[in-house]
Amino acid sequence: MDLEVWKADRDGCKGERSAFVETIRPIKNDFLASDNQALIKTFGRPDRVELVDRSQNFFIYYLEPSPRCEGSEAEEEQVLKLIFRLNAYSRVSEVIITRLNPGD
Numbered sequence: 001m002d003l004e005v006w007k008a009d010r011d012g013c014k015g016e017r018s019a020f021v022e023t024i025r026p027i028k029n030d031f032l033a034s035d036n037q038a039l040i041k042t043f044g045r046p047d048r049v050e051l052v053d054r055s056q057n058f059f060i061y062y063l064e065p066s067p068r069c070e071g072s073e074a075e076e077e078q079v080l081k082l083i084f085r086l087n088a089y090s091r092v093s094e095v096i097i098t099r100l101n102p103g104d
Contacts, residue, residue, distance in 0.1 A: 007044035012062035012079070013069035021063055021097065024082060028095040036090040046084075050102050055088040058102040076101060 001023045009016040031039070039046070039059055046059035047066065063080040065072050083102055085094035 003042065003044075010044075011047045011066040011068050012064050013066070013072075015065060017061070017063045018080070021080070025097065028082075028097065031084065031092050031095055034092045036086055039084055039092070043082075052102070056093070057086050059084040059086065060102070063097070 001020050005016050006020060008014070012018070031042075036059070043061055047062050048058075048060040050058040050060065052058065061082040063082055065074060066079055067074050067076055077099055080097065080099055083094075083096050083098065084092050085096075085102070087093045
């Protein structure tokens with residue numbers, strides 16, 4: 001997996017991250033218990049961070065062009081995302097690949 005290509009594809013706008021989906025699926029749970037800084041070092045800054053409450057948040061990386069991409073007509077719930085749930089200690093407690101939004 002070319003992480004420089006990944007990091008350069010902010011919000012999935014270039015469509016290059018979708019090529020990594022099948023690479024990530026079998027190893028996604030290897031990131032459980034990783035801290036937020038390890039995620040940022042590996043994947044770059046998240047495309048979106050969602051704070052659920054004081055005890056957890058989500059790092060979201062778009063695997064397909066997000067609604068924020070120029071010319072995109074995609075709805076948020078239509079876009080494939082890699083989501084890391086982080087607990088109060090900023091450690092990954094869950095990793096999912098889904099079209100749903102966190103908390104849905």
